[in-house]
Each structure stands twice: as structure tokens, then as C-alpha cells.
Amino acid sequence: MKRVIKFIVTLTIFIVSTSCDQSINNNRVCNLKTTFIDSTDIIPFSDKLLLEFAQYGSKYPSGFYTENLSNSSLYYVNTVSTGVNNNKWIYLCTDDSSQAFNWIDSSTYRTLIDFTQTDRYFQAVGIDSSNLRHHILFRVHKCSYIDRSIYDGLNSSDSIGILNQRPINETNVKEVIEYLWFTNNYNISNPKILFTEYNETQDECIYVLYITNYYTGDWGMCPGLNVEKQIYSINKNNGLILYNKKIIRVISDP
Helix, strand or coil, X not given: CCEEEEECCCCCXXXXXXXXXXXXXXXXXXXXXXXXXXXXXXXXXXXXXHHHHHHHCCCCCCCCCCCCCCCEEEEEXXXXXXXXXXXXXXECECCCHHHHHHHHHHCCCCEEEEEEECCCEEEEEEEECCEEXXXXXXXXXXXXXXXXXXXXXXXCCCEEEEECCCCCCHHHHHHHHHHHHHHHHCCCCCCEXXXXXXXXXXXXXXXXXXXXXXXXXXCCCCCEEEEXXXXXXXXXXXXXXXXXXXXXXXXXXX
């Protein structure tokens, strides 16, 4: 089994700690402790390191897929935005540029400029005369890259799409999962990716992201975090992408 582990921090000593230094929040003393939800999946990081990373560390590991969006935000055209089906939120895909533009045009009142395409998507920039500093990048997936018609955003399931790009190998698997993860999480400070793992079986490519979700201690509550294991697997034969997640560790004030 091929296994690659990519860490975004360097540790000289691995310490598993079950408690952290006390912190004070609004005159309340917080005694943060670890609870291992899954004793078979214990990551070798101290509470202190995890808390520091979750607050001050980089959101993405080195080399992870990102885009420089500046003052723009992303919007992927779907069955609701186009009026195709208001009961299901399905991201549309096509390899026809005219169809893509028509879908985008029906999804917004904004003026559309700069219609372009990449190997992954068609895109048009939407501008609003009342706020010229902020743009929305309207996109349509290319079916030749990924088809997400099996995934309904209003009724989530573990099947999130089909990768149509070939070959299905480590490079392309990491690229599509990182692309999907970035477009879903770019505009929020949490979660952050602690490290990743990649391995293969005879039938699947499996990409695992270990995530920290930090929450602050407002209104007299203590801060804390969850460590989440997100598992993406892609079938080598048909490209089916499956996703599941579980919390494996909690740091909180009991």
C-alpha cells in the first residue's frame, strides 16, 4: 500500500497530551482537556500544538490547491440558480460553452464580462455597478473533468461526484479533491488542514485530510477545537467520488 504523509508543521518530539495549560476567558478559568473519540486513530500532536495551529497556522499545507481570488467570490451554477429544479441543488456541468454561458446568464442579474474557460470549468465575471470592488466568479463545471449531478446539496449523501479525468492516479486524485475542498472552504477562517495522507488499494485511491475546527470562547464560554478526519475515495474504474468524515479528537473544558 502506498502511503504518503504530508505535514505542515515540523515536530522534534511527538507528545500526546491529555491536558493543556489553563487559559482565562472573561474571568473564567478554562481547563482544556483532550477526549479521544477514536482510540484507534490517535494523531501524535499535543493539545498546545493543536490549539496554536488552529489559531495561527496556515489554512492550507504547502503545495495544496488554492486560487488568488482577491476581492472575488465563487458561485457554481446549479439547478436552483437556473430555475431548472428548485427542489434539488445540483451543480450543473457541460462541455458546451454556449450552454454554460446561458446557464450563468440565467443565474444572475449582474453584468457579465470576461467569459473564459479552463480544463475544469467555464467562468464569467459578474459585476455590479453599485459595488465595483467586489466581483462574483460564476462557474460551470466541465463534464469532461467532473460531473456532480449525483450530489444534491439539499440532501447530502456520501456520493459527491464522478471524476471523468483520466488517468485516475495520485496527481489527479489530489488535484480534484483539493480543488473541491478549496472552493467549499476558501471564504471561512476555519477549518484548517493539519496534514494529509494518501494511499491506494486495488480498486480505490484514498485521500485523507486531517482538519482542525477551532471555536472561540465568547460570552463566558471556553474555547476549544475538534479534530476531524475527512476521507475521500475515488474508484479507479468509474471515477465515483465518495466522502465521509468523523471527529476523532476533541479539546474542550469538560
